[in-house]
Amino acid sequence: MGVRIRVRVESTSTGRSATTSALVSTGFESGRPTLRLPMGLAREIGLSEEDLGEAETAEFVVGDGRLAHFALLRDAFRVSVITEDRVEGPVLADAIVLGGPGELVLSDALIQLLKVVPVLPHDGLWRFVDEPPDRPRISVRRRIWGL
Secondary structure, three states: OOOEEEEEEEEOOOOOEEEEEEEEOOOOOOOOOEEEEEHHHHHHOOOOHHHHHOOEEEEEEOOOOOEEEEEEEEEEEEEEEEOOOOEEEEEEEEEEEEOOOEOOEEOHHHHHHOOEEEEEHHHOEEEEOOOOOOOOEEOOOOOOEOO
């Protein structure tokens, strides 16, 4: 199942935002808070082809060990966790833009700054770092963004 949380992602350039699910991925290691942003979500919050064309290109090691190149937008988004009883953030984050459909994914650095702790990942349970361990929260439903 994985841990998925509800987040608000706001573009620092357009001021537009969207609330969506995000996969908490401790395997997405980054030195800075980073999002893996699907193209459909990028368009929803007002990023244009021109914005993406002006982005720097960065190399990342992907799951199978290959180097992949992605458009990288530095300090381009403010990210907040939204729950029924709390808002955590915003945290300023970079984004790599996924060329096709997919879901929003949060890096380890961003997860930590948002104070999110996966408790039982397979069951989709998580909590905030300052909450009691015996009261985990339940993941939200996954949203896949198209082109």
